[in-house]
Amino acid sequence: MEIANIALRLLAASQILLLIFTLAFSQNPLRVRVIGVLSQVGVLTYMLMPIVQDHLDAPALQYFWFFATISPSMMLIFVWFLFEEGCTFPHWLLALVTFSIGASLYYQLGLIGLPGSPLWLRLLKIFIAAVAIYVVWRGKDNDLVEMRNKMRNIFIFFLALITFLASIAETITNFDLPIILATVFAAITFLLGISINYTFLRKNPLGVLIGQPMPVVRKTTDPVLVDLLSRMDSERLYADHDLRVASLANMLNVPEYKLRAKINQELGYRNFNQFVNHYRIEEAGVRLREDTRLPVLSIALDVGFRSISSFNTAFQTEFGVSPTKYRAETLADS
Incomplete structure (x- = not known):
């Protein structure tokens, strides 16, 4: 089971790296590319942590854990930029995300160290991940951009769901996932990564998530x-x-x-x-x-x-x- 877990984590990491590469060199706005890459770096570090933790020194591991713990916050910002087009990020939500990232920085790199964070911070990350899922879901009926609507189902929703499930698992198991559960998470991440990258390569090779708006008209012959x-x-x-x-x-x-x-x-x-x-x-x-x-x-x-x-x-x-x-x-x- 341990070998299967490592193999699936490496396979999942390869798909996440491909997705990071696609986002980084896509034709999306800069803020979407930066936040998208950061959100996936968090998922990547989470996948690789059990493999590399015995080979890195404490400071490097702390930074690994930090990127993993801020993944829900980065995911929320990412889906907001992607799906709430033209809507200002709410001040209360910005304050909540900033507080979560700051608290993660304090606990991961300072007070507690590896791997921990207090229960209230883990619950906060679950809430942030749940908000990300809600942001993706709530605008589905009103979205008229076909590719972006498909991405709601295939891309962001499932990645936010993984983050949500991982946060719950960490809260219940206190960062000590049973090998079976860890292997299942790795398998799901690998399969979803393949699905997302396949969709990109087949239907959206340039990785464009936010296309250029067309001028609005009120006359047509259709x-x-x-x-x-x-x-x-x-x-x-x-x-x-x-x-x-x-x-x-x-x-x-x-x-x-x-x-x-x-x-x-x-x-x-x-x-x-x-x-x-x-x-x-x-x-x-x-x-x-x-x-x-x-x-x-x-x-x-x-x-x-x-x-x-x-x-x-x-x-x-x-x-x-x-x-x-x-x-x-x-x-x-x-």
């Missing part, structure tokens, strides 16, 4: 989209709080994946909310100007937003000012 755009305006489909790509596809009698591709490739939208919110904000702007007595919240809810906060964020992005200020400036000009 009959399906012509019908969609007409009904969005005439029937105010966007005012439905529960509007989904699937419901539009059923209405238009086309496969959902084809409608996603058409909205993305023909109209230039990368996110379904972006597409729908354009209509919502457009009507809201008119009503803020013309119906000055109606509360902003009532307008937000009536055009399809679920909350005033989401409306304010979308409106600010579109017009550069808050709805209240926009209305005030309009009244002042009149």
